[in-house]
Amino acid sequence: MNRAQGQGMREQRFDYVLVGGGIASVSAARSLRHEEPGASIAILCGEPVLPYRRPPLTKGFLTGKVGAARATIHPADFYEKQSIALLLHARAAAVDRAAHRVQLADGSAVGYGKLLIATGASPHMLKVPGATLAGVQCLHDIGDAVALRADAVGKRRALVIGAGFVGVEAAAALRELGLEVTLVERGEQMLPQLHSALLSAHFRKLCAKHGVEVLTGLTVERLTGHDTLTGAVLSDGRALACELGVVATGVEPNCAWLAGNGVELADGVLVDECLQSSDPDIYAAGDVANFHDPMLGARRRVEHWDNAVRQGRLAARNMRGARMPYRDVSIFYGDVFDVPYNFLGDPFNALEVVERGEFPQRPYSLLFMRHNVLRAMFSIGAPADEAVAAEEMIRHRRNLASSGAALKQVGSRLGALPSQTVLILQGGGALGAFESGAIGALESHGVRPDIVSAVSIGAFNGAIVASHPGHAVAVLNAFWHELSIEGLAAPRSCAHLWQTELAWHLALFGVPNFMRPRWWMDAPRIGSFAPWWTSYYDTQPMLALLRRYVDFDALAASPTRLLLGAVEVASGERRIFDSYVDRLTPEHLLASGSLPPAMPWMTVEGRAYWDGGIVSNSPSNLFEVMLRRDEIVYADRVRNDLRFEENANDFRDLVERITGQLDAAAAARARQSPEYIRLMCNHAPVQIHRIALEGATMDSVTFARDFDFSAESIASLQSLGRAAALAVLDMGEAKLRIGQTASDYEGEVCK
Numbered sequence: 001m002n003r004a005q006g007q008g009m010r011e012q013r014f015d016y017v018l019v020g021g022g023i024a025s026v027s028a029a030r031s032l033r034h035e036e037p038g039a040s041i042a043i044l045c046g047e048p049v050l051p052y053r054r055p056p057l058t059k060g061f062l063t064g065k066v067g068a069a070r071a072t073i074h075p076a077d078f079y080e081k082q083s084i085a086l087l088l089h090a091r092a093a094a095v096d097r098a099a100h101r102v103q104l105a106d107g108s109a110v111g112y113g114k115l116l117i118a119t120g121a122s123p124h125m126l127k128v129p130g131a132t133l134a135g136v137q138c139l140h141d142i143g144d145a146v147a148l149r150a151d152a153v154g155k156r157r158a159l160v161i162g163a164g165f166v167g168v169e170a171a172a173a174l175r176e177l178g179l180e181v182t183l184v185e186r187g188e189q190m191l192p193q194l195h196s197a198l199l200s201a202h203f204r205k206l207c208a209k210h211g212v213e214v215l216t217g218l219t220v221e222r223l224t225g226h227d228t229l230t231g232a233v234l235s236d237g238r239a240l241a242c243e244l245g246v247v248a249t250g251v252e253p254n255c256a257w258l259a260g261n262g263v264e265l266a267d268g269v270l271v272d273e274c275l276q277s278s279d280p281d282i283y284a285a286g287d288v289a290n291f292h293d294p295m296l297g298a299r300r301r302v303e304h305w306d307n308a309v310r311q312g313r314l315a316a317r318n319m320r321g322a323r324m325p326y327r328d329v330s331i332f333y334g335d336v337f338d339v340p341y342n343f344l345g346d347p348f349n350a351l352e353v354v355e356r357g358e359f360p361q362r363p364y365s366l367l368f369m370r371h372n373v374l375r376a377m378f379s380i381g382a383p384a385d386e387a388v389a390a391e392e393m394i395r396h397r398r399n400l401a402s403s404g405a406a407l408k409q410v411g412s413r414l415g416a417l418p419s420q421t422v423l424i425l426q427g428g429g430a431l432g433a434f435e436s437g438a439i440g441a442l443e444s445h446g447v448r449p450d451i452v453s454a455v456s457i458g459a460f461n462g463a464i465v466a467s468h469p470g471h472a473v474a475v476l477n478a479f480w481h482e483l484s485i486e487g488l489a490a491p492r493s494c495a496h497l498w499q500t501e502l503a504w505h506l507a508l509f510g511v512p513n514f515m516r517p518r519w520w521m522d523a524p525r526i527g528s529f530a531p532w533w534t535s536y537y538d539t540q541p542m543l544a545l546l547r548r549y550v551d552f553d554a555l556a557a558s559p560t561r562l563l564l565g566a567v568e569v570a571s572g573e574r575r576i577f578d579s580y581v582d583r584l585t586p587e588h589l590l591a592s593g594s595l596p597p598a599m600p601w602m603t604v605e606g607r608a609y610w611d612g613g614i615v616s617n618s619p620s621n622l623f624e625v626m627l628r629r630d631e632i633v634y635a636d637r638v639r640n641d642l643r644f645e646e647n648a649n650d651f652r653d654l655v656e657r658i659t660g661q662l663d664a665a666a667a668a669r670a671r672q673s674p675e676y677i678r679l680m681c682n683h684a685p686v687q688i689h690r691i692a693l694e695g696a697t698m699d700s701v702t703f704a705r706d707f708d709f710s711a712e713s714i715a716s717l718q719s720l721g722r723a724a725a726l727a728v729l730d731m732g733e734a735k736l737r738i739g740q741t742a743s744d745y746e747g748e749v750c751k
Helices: 023-035 076-081 142-152 165-176 197-209 305-319 384-396 401-408 429-444 457-467 473-483 495-509 518-522 540-549 552-557 586-592 622-647 649-660 664-671 674-680 711-730
Strands: 011-019 041-044 084-087 092-096 101-104 109-117 121-123 136-138 157-161 180-185 212-216 220-224 231-234 239-241 244-247 251-253 282-284 289-293 298-300 331-336 339-345 352-356 364-370 373-380 422-425 451-454 561-568 574-578 602-604 607-611 688-691
Touching: 011 023, 011 101, 023 041, 023 109, 023 305, 076 084, 109 305, 136 142, 142 244, 157 165, 157 239, 165 180, 165 197, 165 212, 165 244, 165 331, 197 212, 197 331, 282 305, 305 331, 305 674, 331 674, 339 384, 352 401, 364 384, 373 384, 384 674, 422 429, 422 457, 429 457, 429 473, 429 711, 451 457, 457 473, 457 540, 457 552, 457 561, 457 586, 473 540, 473 711, 540 586, 561 586, 574 586, 586 602, 586 607, 649 664, 649 674, 664 674, 688 711
Parallel strands: 011 041, 011 109, 041 084, 109 282, 136 244, 157 180, 157 244, 180 212, 422 451, 451 561
Antiparallel strands: 092 101, 101 109, 121 251, 220 231, 231 239, 289 298, 331 339, 339 373, 352 364, 364 373, 561 574, 561 607, 602 607
């Protein structure tokens, strides 16, 4: 609803209030409605119009090819149908954190349960004499674009100040409208965001070809004219005639209205990796969010449409209680003189570039590398598969040292480069000894994984592998020797009796260097079962063992990347701990391996986690632990189905048919959009090979095998693991998958 409908209501209250009328708020609102149908949601839009798409403003909208209706994100009835209160003319003026209230500029207020700051950014104002003359414009919102388009009518000469993305596209649009255009940039290069002298030179030639004069290394000292702009004087003294001026010198985040209320600010709203501010009930997304980028290891703001879309969605989920970190690589797209380009990643501090193709012919790409790791890619006409392959390489920090020649080869494809070896280790208690034997065989044949993805007992093995790359066997053997229990030898007969005895022994005494029964620990005080326990066993012995056998300093610097799966108890959300991003500790490893109800949840960064194999309220005793475990197992499937629906994979054929009916230029523009790229890409095929412990190979494989830490069983499992791995290696396969059984226990090593 608009502000007129809300007049007379001095304060409305909503479960979720999203401040800002851009795509970050709209994306957040859609995700909130999707996942929480009964929630009350409001978008506070400071502008008088429906939320709209900003990218077309410097392209088709300015030239008149795209109307306001096509720029609108959703029609008016969308918000009504989704029960999302859209408050227009609602400009936020302050936040009362204690009262959970947003004060608006008109004196009214809106109460919130959770608040999202998505107020975007505003253009820098030119501070030189004559900057307020009629004819001097910015180009940031739809009002600016409408005014500039109207003001361009009848004008002959335009001056564009700033040769960044907006300035270059505005110059191209004005030239298309028939104006003579001069583009002035204070730096030595056009498009300074690209940090590329090569691309600057390419775009300079492109502009010259289409009649745009480009002047770099200069500033505008003053604008001239009485009431209306007639000219400009540059820093080298030259005078330019112009009747229209466009200021495109960058933006600054819209967060001044938050000053003094306790929310931490520094070039935007400071948020953590989950987009949460210093106030736990306030989040930020889009241009205004200053977040920690794990790919770069530094704080930054990203002023891209795609970034705002994805941060809005993630912020919505985290406002609902999840703790999902933002680890995406946003895709920026632009269009200059019908040359549609894409840009993803961040080229800052890239030490090397690899040019593929001839600018501006299609396909063309420029790869930005640092220490053989792809940091960014600029492309023209690259297929969706190519863009997604680059995105994944950037996100995964894939080392391309061995692919240098292939990268430079004409016609080569990123998706076809030799893949990484991923070792996937699952759990199973004592069955982890099978994994250790298989790992030893792989290592003896020179197979070293680039990535280890692990869960449960596999997390312990994986951490040893990643912290001792290429020489983990001795450490693994020592680790499993300490886990072995001497004196528990299986009899040659009466196997069923042995299973019963083993189960009772482990139940009563646990595994000395793994977990100890709580009834022995608490017996002097209570002497019996305690209803407030959340697990049967205590896992402090394993924490001590992990500290001895995992070199956590080496793990932090290891070229082998370790990914650990865990599940947050309170929210039921999956969490991946990443050695390239997180400083892993013994607690992280045990968080991945804490299977209820035997083992307690592990607290990491103030949040409780269970085994990654498990997926609303936190349980407070053993009975509730059992109920919560079953609840998560079934609820997670439904949640994953809903997330899958967002990817819209079922619409690929339809999208391709529609795109195929467009003219070539329109189809090229459609295919450069981030939505198209992610929707239509085909990931590289994954080769999967299994090293499995088959039940038929071992007479003693029974229900008790997961708990059989007897020295005899551990040695047998390690021997079986070595034999199974060697059998795969003998077949000439070097890209492997680690598992436990073919039928009910699987894990993977893939390419």
